[in-house]
Amino acid sequence: MGKFYNSLLFAAFFLFSQAAFAQLSLSGKITDSNNQPVPGATIKLIETGTAVSTDQNGSFGFADLKAGSYTFSISYIGFETRNVKFNLSSTQNKLNIVLHEQQNALQDVEITGRKEKSYKNTKSFSGTKTETQLKYVPQSISYVTKEVIDDQQAFRAGEIIKNVSGASTFSYYNNDITLRGFRTSTALINGLRTSTEGWSQPILANVERVEVIKGPASALFANTDPGGTVNTVTKKPLDENRKAISFGTGSFNTYRMSADFTGPMNENKTLLYRLNLAYQNAESFRVLQGGEDFMIAPSISFIPDDKTLVNFDLVYSKSKSRLDRGQPIFGATAGTDLFSTPISFAIGKRNDFLNELNLYVTTSFQRKISDKVTFNASYMKFMYDEDLLEHRTSNRYAVDQAGVSIPTLMEMQTIRRQGKNYNDNISLYLVSDFKTGPLEHKLVTGYDYLQNQTPVGNSSYNARGYLNAARTGSINSYDPLKSANYAIVGGRPVPNVPHFDLVNPDYSISEISKYINVSTQTEPAKYYVNGIYVQDQIKWGKWRALLALRQEYYTDILAFKKATEKRVEQSALIPRIGVVYSPLEEVSLYGTYTEGYQPQGATTVGAPEIYGGPFDPLISNMYEVGTKTELFQKRLSVNLAFYRIEQNNTLINAGDGVNPDLLRQIGQQRAKGIEVDINGMALSNLSITANFSYSEAKITKSTIAGEQGSILPNAPKVQGGLWAKYNFLIPELKGIGLGAGANYTGKRNTLSTILTLPEYTVFTGALYYSVDKFKLSANLNNVFNKTHWVGGYDFNRLYPGAPRNFMMSVGYTF
Template structure:
């Protein structure tokens, strides 16, 4: 009977005490120390081996849990991982976890990922070579984060330029942009110099953010352009497992696949990995353009203790495409109709190709020698390999019998080229923290070495000109028509003219032309630089003092018997001051100089060109304010600047016996105002905006008519806005909207002074729709909504660079 009674009692408890077996739902929120929600944080329930990722409001939810005690681990990059023990019971089902900032003072080069998953970035290494809050850097630094890149479904670097103030395209080519009115060609990856030999724009699957250091940056990064320097920051391994796969398709038969895998490789999390993959096959609105792109980018970080960090990156990037030299138009006179040919119009042949391979390896080491001194070392090896065949214009129209141009036919040349380029970059520096009375010092003492080589063996196989009766080719001479073969009453071209009225894109075999094989000259230059920088803190003031001694050596006639070293040097100062009256606002002022060496072939032969000539020296004065709003979710930076570049060489043409004489008489100046806004007005409302007003012009020239002439592809006004709103209403949860507008004012081309060829202003509108459910994200982007015809840049009448008409992209992503 006792056994029966016990059994009945247990049954009764089960029936009449459901609370004892009720399933509960645990919900909660992850915040930082300021009670701000942390979206994207990982919270793991140990006992159930269940992982949740917090939403936009930092919240999470674990349903169907039995009452009891549970252990959680909470982590997010940039914060210390926290272990939490929680007793789940009726009336106690809500958990708040506060994460503390992780101390990253060891880093001299970025090795751990950025803590924000937002449009706003807080810290950077590129402005000072130390991890410094942007508001304490006395110089404007614009940026585009991977979140903006993802929301705009951008795939190549050229797709994100519209988000940078004072930045416009010069052409379609790699890093060929205008910054603050000056043409830029320098590029950095994680603060290390890369060659800019490639034509194709780099891909973005392994990019954390793109930064633009505004104005001269020579005090830190050797010879740089006066308008600014682009620095690409790559994604780094995380100490928690994250995986994502994304597929997209859209206009111009675009198919795209990307993957991102990261996490620890051992239980102690001393060895971390990341693997970024991307593949795209796409055509273009341009005839015979588009191509195939592949990126494989593994990265490994080794952190054996709290004093040492080692990072290794390998990037393999291959592009199969054609070299797009832009849109030609009829005639080359003032007032020429830009619409005389469609924007899809290109010159070339079906069998043209441009195969490019970029491989680079980066190794970085940071070692904390003492509590006050850290040693940093980085090395990058970069290989560029090109295999090219192109039919392109000779930059002139076809010639008739009388030597007059035929405005509907382009003179043509062919190039078959194979070439390689190697680049080495080593940077070594110490960071020392010292105090002198009330002053705190962060002193950077460093050395840089940059080596660039075009090796022996690079060669081209070219055809151009007009056929001569003696079997040779040459430029047509209207005074000696008898020397040339005639065809239909006009001189016969070596490479058939391209008819702008009836274009022919059929396969053309270059063996049918008279070709000349030319070995490209081997070249070599190297840079040695030593620098000293002191960041001084005193109360509400931050001062920056920097000085760099630069030695640039160009080896003229490299590998030949008459090899000659042409040396140039410069002492480059940098001074800045930041005043922070209260936490949300900083005011700053700076003076810095830039440096670019003159071409060795020119300064290496004073008997021909004159001289000696000083390097190009630029200087910049800049003042501005950096502010934060909405609990520091949104940043706004405004800057006023003046940049002046001196020692621009110009040909004198005063002595007929010395037609190549040069003089340092050129000067260009740029003045302007820039505004950048990045971040979130609300946790579910993100925005990035930029605006610039500037005037970049020639202020000194041997030709008086050039003074006051505006620089090419440098509009007086330019701006953009992109915003994303995610609904928080339960009925619309997961739905988001994106919208943007971009304006670019009128611009000169390189040939405007000659033939009045000016590019018109344009305004573009873009839109996007997002939907997130569980671990899936659906995206649909519509660019150039109103199908505005526009040109993003241009050289002259046969090289204009039109922007894409209306186009769309639809993507689906899965995170696990």
């Protein structure tokens, strides 16, 4: 009998052990407070780090789990993140969770980061100075989120402009783009003005999103361009741990690495950090171009209590490259075939270099004075350092002794330049929430100070022209009537810098010390801006209004730090009015009127005896109406805008027979058009970003014959783009995703009246595979190898787009 009971006990123990160690499956469903499924929600198993997403029905599942206690983190855009403990057993294997919409208080200054993981962005600071849902901002704001940047494997800001309606490239240079037909150079970082002195485009590794505020934004951000303003929002610390590294390689001998770490630094999450790193070494499809880039960007947020928020950012970004002056087609006339010169062709020497350093520090502070009043302060110090050597043309052919052009040789010059530029930006404002009867107010009153300074000590060292007869100096240009003043050999004047042979290019090292150089000190310069403003966001039922007024004082200092120092002052009063009506929670209709300004050049304004005047600043205004709609349970946004922008007070030559420099203020440009932006998820596994614009940007007033009515440079009438990413849900293709896109840009005028850039369509594709914590990405750009030009000045400065190229990367999250 004892043996029987022992056998029975053994059998029971065996069965219990098998049950305890059996592999179980868990399934469940995620719904919202209205019992509707939430597709695309992320369920993360904390103990293993494994994460899955819900399907179209909100369902999810985990396989191969052992019985026991687990913790799950469930998150989705617009909903509060939930952490749930669950005891899994053979009889308890269903987990259903209800997510509640996020009701968190909006920030007045961005201290903590965006948790959304979508092509759609819900809120922004750039439209109103405070965190506001985009659908309630009475102005079009386009954007590109870090998720789009990651899926397209973009490294520089210029690579993502194609995702913004009404935006096109003017050149390869920093922030040199066209917005709604107007060339723009205004750049913001987290809503603070930054220097645009540099050449290289910014690196995107530390970027949360790039926002484009359409139309004049002077009511909030001082003097801005009429077409729009680019605001780069950097990644901020999160109160949850996220870590990711990525390694990539691709065409043009590209090697790339990036890392992004964030999370709390203490147990109560009052101290948060974020660290972004990036490195790239790459060549180019263009001769002697490419370079090396490195960036480190730490960010710290301190939240000691529920009334105080502090953030500190530092960005160190260094670039080693060569200055690309564009593709030249020399000797071109109207009708010259752009394909006659390879897009890879460039002029320069092997020892040319462009070393740039961008270094900036930002501190932001928010303090709740009371439940209804908040004080906000931000300060950014930005430094740009340039070290340049370039061999470039003098934009003309070499000549013989008689002054006849030699079309196979280009006259050259060298530029050796070193210098720094400093930019300071202070922003102080109070946000007050109060009611007057049925009206709810959010009142912003503030002061801005902006200062830009070129210090003493910047210098250039240049060689150009032709040697004089004694070979002791140079003369900038050749005059055949005075050929005796020049050194002549073989029937040609001797160049100071050897000519560049267009037929047999020579890119070998050239030592500039053997030329006759002239060293010149760059004149120190300074300007500063003082601005005070008031803005009231008023809510009444389904109606919202925005009323704003800014007084701007712009001071430019001529002959800075000299005995003849002179201050040239300009000012402007800038209004902004907007109305939003929301008949449904998902739909907003809006209209706005706003103005902008740009000061005239200080040299012009400060010398009325030469140029005439006094002259008013460039004044712009915009009327815009549109709709902002959220579809598919607010996963997809569709924005439609109609606009009319006008810029007045453009200075043009007066045509005075006595004073050829005399100017008069009469010029005017006007742009009107329609734009569409679509961002988000059409399905839980289909992400989309799309844009379309039709615009006519013309010169409407001019005294130059034939200019009135002409289209502004690099302002296509029609352009559009589409990018979509699809993730397979069926088990057989689990983890596989496909990406595809196309971009169209219409014909464009240039700065040359005889050159029109042709239209083009470029296609892109991508393949993704995710397994466990790894993500493999392969992107193919310009699939059909279309030769095209993204921008250009004239036949001597064309900016071709890249031919077919690929990029592959492997990423790991932990």
